[in-house]
Amino acid sequence: MGFKTIDEANEAVVQRMISTQPTLMDVVPAKSVIPELNDENTKTLLHAGPPIRFDQMSDPMQGSCVGAILFEKWADNEEDARKMLENDEIRFVPFHHVNGVGPMGGITSANFPVLVVKDTSNETENNTAYCTLNEGIGAVLRFGAFGPQVIERLEWQRDVLGPVLSKALRKIEGGMNVNGAIARAIAMGDEFHQRNIAASYAFLRDLAPIITALEDVDQKDKEDVIQFLADTDQFFLNIAMAAGKVMTDTARNEIQSGTIVTAMCRNGHEFGIRIAGMGDEWFTGPVNTPQGLYFTGFSEDDANPDMGDSAITETIGVGGMAMIAAPAVTRFVGTGGFNDALETSNDMAEITIAENPNWIIPTWNFKGAPTGIDARLVVETGILPVINTGIANKVAGRGQIGAGTVNPPMEAFEKAITAYAKKLGME
Secondary structure, eight states, rough: OOOSSSSHHHHHHHHHHHHHEEEEEEEEEETTTOOOOOOOEEEEEEEEESSGGGGGGGHHHHHHHHHHHHHSOOSSSSHHHHHHHHTTTEEEEGGGGGEEOOSSSOOOOOOOOEEEEEEEESOTTTTTEEEEEOSSSSOOOGGTOOOOOHHHHHHIIIIHHHHHHHHTTTSSSOOOOOHHHHHHTTTTOSSSSSSOOOHHHHHHHHHOOOHOSSSSSSSHHHHHHHHHHHOOOHHHHHHHHHHHHHHHHHHHHHHHHBBBEEEEEESSSSSEEEGGGGTOOOEEOOOOOOOEEOOOOOOOOGGGGOEEEETTHTTTTTTGGGGGGGGGGGGTOOOOHHHHHHHHHHHHHEEEEEEEEEEGGGGGEEEEEEEBBBHHHHHHOOOOEEEEEEESSSSSSSEEEEEEEEEEOOOHHHHHHHHHHTTTTTO
């Protein structure tokens, strides 16, 4: 597909992102849809962010690796699990490389249940994306915990939550429209990174009657699943992440031109971005530590550098990009108040090329979410994307210690633009 100008290519990429129809279809074992996890001769873990070695991982991500090994029963204890990791017995693959995304550490193994989100706008290739299920609050694998209660919850998600959600979702003809769910929840104050309360409750409302009516599910399992969904305010975040992945990948695979950012992610060591015109290539820089508000008893000294694939939400125009949509969350992430949220979204409009008409923000004078980060504009203006994020303790298993915002390194955008200019022969 040829374009006369970069602007034309960028417009095509963003319009394709907007025209996708992300649809939640199912929940399945990861190994059933990701071939890299289905090799009996190789033990593979997926991780968040650009490629990384085990010895480069921060303590929480290493702890998540231990937990996944214990969950898969590749080892019986932490010591043996760490030996496997240190002896390079585990293959690591970025989740982004297998059409998926994972929150925080993003560590995922063969028997994790994953959400299946498909672009139903047409039958293109590579139009399906995956994300793990939200684990809820407390001690969780994504923050590096790997105690017995963490493994028990993962086993319950594998054996009960995943299969029940699968049966319920398959009752919805054509799947669940994620665009519509996001549009509805934006009007109720969600921004889809730190605040997903409205969308999560609406998801529960839609699924509870279906789950209740399932005839081949134990009554206690039904009750436990409904209670878990009621208790998990952030459940929809993982759905939004999978939707973001299918939106950006559909666009970049079809267009393959331009300077629109198609991925932003971090692994606690590096921050990586992709742009449409450079395919699968990563452009990286040192990851930053989030700035924000800390829970009582914690400070910046306790914080881990940022990690996770959840910045895919900002890549599609929500999260920190749509800060103005969620006045209730602004102080939680340390942005001050309504006027600061307004200023943030206005700044984000300076580095994006469109508004998404599917996601209208009432608190922003009914403008659409700012969509299509142009790496050229980031470098030209000096305005970096704002990413809403949870702050993890730098010690594995201690969990979330606050919430805030983080910026990518400018270096990553400069590298991307330089590489694309060289590709076009503009240097």
